[in-house]
Amino acid sequence: MTLDEILKEIKNSEKIVILTHESPDGDAIGSSLATQFLVQELGKEADVIIPEYSRLFNFLPNASNILEESSMEKYDLAIAVDCADEKRIAQKQYFENATKTIVIDHHGTNQMYGDLNFVNPVSPACCEVLVGIFQYFDIKISKEIGTCLLTGIITDTGGFRHEGINPETFEFTADLIRIGVNIPDIYKRVLRTNTRANFELAKRVSNRMEFLEDGKVTFTYIDAKDEEEVGAQPGDHEGLVEIGRDIEGVEVSIFIRQKEKEDKYKVSMRSGNTVNVSDICFVFGGGGHPRAAGCLIQGTVEEVKEKIMKEVKKVL
Secondary structure (H helix, E strand, C coil): CHHHHHHHHHHHCCCEEEECECCCCHHHHHHHHHHHHHHHHCCCCEEEECCCCCHHHCCCCCHHHCECCCCCCCCCEEEEECCCCHHHECCCHHHHHCCEEEEEECCCCCCCCCCEEEECCCCCCHHHHHHHHHHHCCCCCCHHHHHHHHHHHHHHCCCCCCCCCCHHHHHHHHHHHHCCCCHHHHHHHHHCCCCHHHHHHHHHHHHHCEEECCCCEEEEEECHHHHHHHCCCCCCCCCCCHHHHCCCCCCEEEEEEECCCCCEEEEEEEECCCCCHHHHHHHCCCEEECCEEEEEEECCHHHHHHHHHHHHHHHC
């Protein structure tokens, strides 16, 4: 059983690091911190390295311990969470240099790039995968751990709105309420609180939005100049792709964001009920979920738009 092997590797390791993907969302951050708690409950210590993340997640237990980088060149064990592809790991050199590697994830596009891989594509969030791991290891989930786990579940399910949620999702949520996890507070912090910069970017995104293919597709963007002008910080672009998807009649929402001042754009896509945007992003070396995915494409705004729309038109 893979989980037995994972347990053995953690117990046999002294220097452990936990990593996740670039531009981390609530599931990535919640999974990372929950895994740190897991390692601690097993009598070990672990560094969590996340170079940049939204300050809106600073309320999470142990968030103050997150490192941007480490002085440790080589770890005994590296654990990657909520990351389908090794190329997307932030500070991936720690993963590459580790003696042993473990991958815990829920993406159907996961490349199985670890020495040990525990991936459940049926789970709506990596944090829900971790719930099962805590239970298998017979580790009690505290209020602090539960706060991290539920933050990941709430963000990746859009507040229990997206496909993929299951009875276990709500059963676990009920258990957390019983131990005192403040679900309304988490919901407000991660889904209903926007920074001023995010609000300003949202106005630009809305003003630039194009309706394509008889209103079935929306396309919009922000560039490095936009982020500079509004004083954007890491994470201030979160949720902007949802603006298009929430419009009546829209099946695919496309939002692109310039990667610093390079001639490259990070593409975020969301879909309604029929289009698998993960398949589209896979064409460009990305991936994700059927209804939420991303990739990186080189070119100008118009060039990126043309490349993406060429693939979207094939599946509409």
